[in-house]
Amino acid sequence: MSSSETRTGAPDFANWSCPLPLADYPTIVMGHGGGGKLGNELVEHLFLPAFRNPELENLGDAAVLETDGGRIAVSTDSFVVQPIFFPGGSIGELAVNGTVNDLAVSGAVPKFLTAGFILEEGFPLAQLAAVVDAMAKAAAVAGVKIVTGDTKVVERGHGDGCYINTTGVGQLRADVSVGPGRAQPEDVVLVSGTIGDHGMAVMSVREGLEFESQIRSDCAALNGLIGEVLDAVGASVHAMRDPTRGGLASTLNEIANSSNVGIEIDEAKVPVRPEVQSACELLGLDPVYVANEGKVVIFIAPDAADRALEVMRAHPLGRDAARIGHVTAEHKRMLVARTAMGANRVIPTQIGEQLPRIC
Numbered sequence: 001m002s003s004s005e006t007r008t009g010a011p012d013f014a015n016w017s018c019p020l021p022l023a024d025y026p027t028i029v030m031g032h033g034g035g036g037k038l039g040n041e042l043v044e045h046l047f048l049p050a051f052r053n054p055e056l057e058n059l060g061d062a063a064v065l066e067t068d069g070g071r072i073a074v075s076t077d078s079f080v081v082q083p084i085f086f087p088g089g090s091i092g093e094l095a096v097n098g099t100v101n102d103l104a105v106s107g108a109v110p111k112f113l114t115a116g117f118i119l120e121e122g123f124p125l126a127q128l129a130a131v132v133d134a135m136a137k138a139a140a141v142a143g144v145k146i147v148t149g150d151t152k153v154v155e156r157g158h159g160d161g162c163y164i165n166t167t168g169v170g171q172l173r174a175d176v177s178v179g180p181g182r183a184q185p186e187d188v189v190l191v192s193g194t195i196g197d198h199g200m201a202v203m204s205v206r207e208g209l210e211f212e213s214q215i216r217s218d219c220a221a222l223n224g225l226i227g228e229v230l231d232a233v234g235a236s237v238h239a240m241r242d243p244t245r246g247g248l249a250s251t252l253n254e255i256a257n258s259s260n261v262g263i264e265i266d267e268a269k270v271p272v273r274p275e276v277q278s279a280c281e282l283l284g285l286d287p288v289y290v291a292n293e294g295k296v297v298i299f300i301a302p303d304a305a306d307r308a309l310e311v312m313r314a315h316p317l318g319r320d321a322a323r324i325g326h327v328t329a330e331h332k333r334m335l336v337a338r339t340a341m342g343a344n345r346v347i348p349t350q351i352g353e354q355l356p357r358i359c
Helices: 019-023 037-051 091-104 125-142 197-207 223-236 247-259 274-283 302-313
Strands: 063-067 070-079 108-120 145-154 162-172 188-191 237-241 262-266 297-300 322-328 335-338 344-346
Touching: 070 091, 091 108, 091 125, 091 162, 091 223, 108 125, 108 223, 125 145, 125 162, 188 302, 197 274, 223 237, 223 297, 223 302, 237 247, 247 262, 247 297, 247 335, 297 302, 302 322
Parallel strands: 108 145, 262 335
Antiparallel strands: 063 070, 070 162, 108 162, 188 297, 188 322, 237 297, 262 322, 335 344
């Protein structure tokens, strides 16, 4: 028996590498799955010590693996959005695009996906057919094949209709090396478009909110846009992330921590649709924490930033791309925003997630 286990085989909190945060939560809470501090602690102090290996320790959106045929990227994700149909998409598109994007921001060309379905007894077959059809269309648009899968059914009341798990495999580009720990001082921070669209689209349906313009999810596969940026500026790109759970703020904080740098952004330059801003104000939310499913954040050398921005704006998914900030050697591991009033504010990683069950 290892020193980290009790005689029952259960983990002993007292011997964990950093026991206090997890010991404060002896059971799983929603925040553990929200992309914030609780989720990070679960990874750092439970999963990572248990499964530790060089490929896992990078903690990127995908694992980079060396094979006889070259480097590949592998990523997996699970989707539990509620409702499963929302303006601009469904759980089907999310399952494909989310995994495709995780591969693409790792510098890979997505090739293959798996699909695992967990279905609740009583789930309408017509809805399942619509989800599967949406997945097939999204895979065709992204240029990937769904090559294997699995289906499980749980008793009525033991699920929530439909959950999907996908795993993706992609081929790493030989001319690119990106990662969460590669951002450098003076790098420019670019975002491919407006933030908060997906989270607010889901919440508008849940809360019955109506606006003059309907808020639609930004759910989309980004491998085409990212591929064009990499074709144009190649090794000048140091890091990329798709700001899903926890939004732009969590993504930038993660990069700041992994790269041991500070990040400064100008709030006035962060693109937000007026209807999304209004919805956030109505619900008391900050758009920088709201999830996206069709945006990429790019950290790039300053001499290549203008060219990358030009390429992004020429792509249908990057028309609202913007230069929002830069990397600094000061205030390491912190995200600082310049406000419209000319003041600075620290934007921390949240404990959990403002909006659960949105991806």
